[in-house]
Amino acid sequence: MTYSVEHWIDGGPTPGGGPPNPVVDPATGAQVGTVATADAAVVDQAVRGAAEAQRPWAATSLARRTEVMFRMRELVVQHTDELARVISREHGKTIADAVGEVGRGRETLDFVCGISAASKGEFTADASTGVDVHSLRQPLGVVAGITPFNFPAMVPFWMHPVAIATGNAFVLKPSERDPSASNLVARLYQQAGLPDGVFQVVHGGAEAVDALLTHAGVAAVSFVGSTPVARHVHRTATEHGKRVQALGGANNHAVVLPDADVEHAAKQLTAAAFGSAGERCMAVPVAVAVGPVAEPLVAALKARASALVVGPGDTAGTDMGPLITAGARQRVIDHVTAAVGAGADAVVDGRELVVAGHEQGYFVGPTVLDHVTTDMSAYCDEVFGPLLAVVRVETFDDALALVNASPFGNGAAIFTSSGAAARRFAHEVTAGMVGVNVPIPVPVAYYSFGGWKDSLFGDHHAHGPEAVRFYTRAKVVTTRWPGSAEAAASLSFPSTTG
Numbered sequence: 174m175t176y177s178v179e180h181w182i183d184g185g186p187t188p189g190g191g192p193p194n195p196v197v198d199p200a201t202g203a204q205v206g207t208v209a210t211a212d213a214a215v216v217d218q219a220v221r222g223a224a225e226a227q228r229p230w231a232a233t234s235l236a237r238r239t240e241v242m243f244r245m246r247e248l249v250v251q252h253t254d255e256l257a258r259v260i261s262r263e264h265g266k267t268i269a270d271a272v273g274e275v276g277r278g279r280e281t282l283d284f285v286c287g288i289s290a291a292s293k294g295e296f297t298a299d300a301s302t303g304v305d306v307h308s309l310r311q312p313l314g315v316v317a318g319i320t321p322f323n324f325p326a327m328v329p330f331w332m333h334p335v336a337i338a339t340g341n342a343f344v345l346k347p348s349e350r351d352p353s354a355s356n357l358v359a360r361l362y363q364q365a366g367l368p369d370g371v372f373q374v375v376h377g378g379a380e381a382v383d384a385l386l387t388h389a390g391v392a393a394v395s396f397v398g399s400t401p402v403a404r405h406v407h408r409t410a411t412e413h414g415k416r417v418q419a420l421g422g423a424n425n426h427a428v429v430l431p432d433a434d435v436e437h438a439a440k441q442l443t444a445a446a447f448g449s450a451g452e453r454c455m456a457v458p459v460a461v462a463v464g465p466v467a468e469p470l471v472a473a474l475k476a477r478a479s480a481l482v483v484g485p486g487d488t489a490g491t492d493m494g495p496l497i498t499a500g501a502r503q504r505v506i507d508h509v510t511a512a513v514g515a516g517a518d519a520v521v522d523g524r525e526l527v528v529a530g531h532e533q534g535y536f537v538g539p540t541v542l543d544h545v546t547t548d549m550s551a552y553c554d555e556v557f558g559p560l561l562a563v564v565r566v567e568t569f570d571d572a573l574a575l576v577n578a579s580p581f582g583n584g585a586a587i588f589t590s591s592g593a594a595a596r597r598f599a600h601e602v603t604a605g606m607v608g609v610n611v612p613i614p615v616p617v618a619y620y621s622f623g624g625w626k627d628s629l630f631g632d633h634h635a636h637g638p639e640a641v642r643f644y645t646r647a648k649v650v651t652t653r654w655p656g657s658a659e660a661a662a663s664l665s666f667p668s669t670t671g
Contacts, residue, residue, distance in 0.1 A: 226370025
C-alpha cells in the first residue's frame with residue numbers, strides 16, 4: 174500500500190503542480206508513497222492565502238497567540254510517537270533518534286510559550302522635556318522556510334513557531350524525501366486553533382524553492398542545507414529584497430587532548446559520528462588526535478564502532494539506520510575508497526555491510542579512518558554519512574590551526590580535563606557553536622543556533638532570541654502630549670536638551 178502527500182494550503186490537503194515524486198523507504202529501497210510538487214502557481218496560491226490570514230493573525234493578542242502555542246506544544250507531546258514513526262519510515266533513522274528530534278524541536282515551542290516576554294520593547298520617559306520614546310517589534314508578514322531531509326521535524330520547528338508566535342504567516346517547503354511529518358504538524362496546528370492559512374506547506378524541488386525566493390509576497394526566507402544551495406538561496410532572495418538566514422554545510426572537528434578521558438571521548442565521538450548515520454549538520458566527522466592520545470583513542474573508537482548494530486530504524490536494538498538515498502550511500506563508499514587508496518587506514522570498514530532481509534536498503538556500516546590527511550576528500554568534503562576521519566597532530570596549537578583553517582565553522586568540540594585549554598579553544602576557535610567535552614553542541618532553544626564562515630549566510634542565527642529579531646522589525650515611537658505650556662516649535666534640528 175502506498176500513500177500520497179499533497180500540499181497543505183488554507184487548512185487542508187491541496188493538489189496541484191507538476192508530476193508527483195516518489196517517496197522511498199531507505200531501509201528497503203522500495204517506494205512507499207508519492208509527494209506533490211509545487212510549481213510557481215501553487216506557491217503563489219500558498220503565499221496569497223498566507224498573506225490574507227496573516228493580517229488578522231498579526232492583530233491577534235499575544236495572550237491568544239500564546240494559548241495556541243501552549244496547545245500546540247501539548248499536541249506535539251501527545252503525537253511524538255506518531256511523528257517519530259513517520260520520520261523513521263521516510264528518513265530511516267531509528268525511532269529513538271526520531272523521538273529525540275521531535276523533543277529538541279519541541280523546545281522551540283517551549284520558548285515561544287513565553288513570547289510575550291521575548292518580544293518586549295523598551296520605554297524611556299522624558300528623553301526630552303515632555304517627550305517619551307518607546308520601541309516595539311512588528312511581524313514581517315509572510316515568511317518562508319526551506320528545510321532539509323535530515324531533520325524533517327526539528328529544523329522546521331526551529332523556524333515556524335517563532336515566526337508564527339511573533340505574528341507572521343509561515344510557508345514551509347520541506348524536503349521532498351521525507352514530507353509527511355510537515356503535513357502532520359500542519360494538522361496539529363489546526364487542532365491547536367491556529368487560523369487556516371497561517372501555516373502553509375508546499376512540497377517539491379528546485380522550482381518550488383525558486384518560486385519562494387522570488388515571490389514578491391515573501392518578506393523573509395530561512396534555509397538549512399548544503400553550502401552551495403545556501404549561497405544560491407542567500408544571493409537570490411536578497412536580490413529580490415528579502416531578509417535571509419541561510420545555514421550551510423559543516424565539517425565539524427572534535428579535538429582530543431592527551432589529558433582527556435579517552436573512554437568518554439570515544440563514547441561521545443562514536444555517538445556524534447554515527448548517530449542518524451552521520452546525516453546531521455552537527456555530526457562530528459573529524460576527530461583531531463593530539464600527540465600520544467592517538468593510539469588509545471583509535472583503539473577505543475574501533476571497539477565502539479564495531480559494536481554498533483545497523484539495521485532498519487523501526488527495529489528494536491538498531492543503533493544506526495540507512496542513508497537517505499542510494500546516491501548518498503555510494504558517495505560515502507567513494508570517499509572511503511579514495512582515502513584508503515591515498516594511504517588512510519580503514520580501522521573499521523563499513524563499505525561491504527549487508528543487512529539481511531534488506532539487501533536493497535541504503536546501508537553503510539560505521540567506518541573509522543586513521544591517518545587521514547587534509548588533502549583527502551574524506552576530510553575536505555561534507556561527507557554526511559557514517560564516516561569518522563582521525564587526523565593526527567602533534568600539539569594543541571596544531572589542532573587549533575587545523576580547525577580554524579576549515580572553510581566551515583558550524584561547530585567544534587574539545588575533549589580535555591584542562592580548563593585553561595578549554596577556555597582558550599572556546600575563545601579562539603572560528604566556529605559558531607563550541608562544545609567542551611560535549612560532541613554535538615546544539616544550543617538549547619532559548620539560545621540561538623548558527624555557524625560561522627561557509628556555514629552561515631546572513632546576519633541572524635536560528636531559533637531563540639536571534640529568531641525573534643529575524644522574524645520581526647523594529648519601530649521606534651517618539652511621543653509628546655501637548656500640555657498647557659506646549660513647547661515652541663523650532664525650525665532648527667530638534668535637541669534632547671530642551
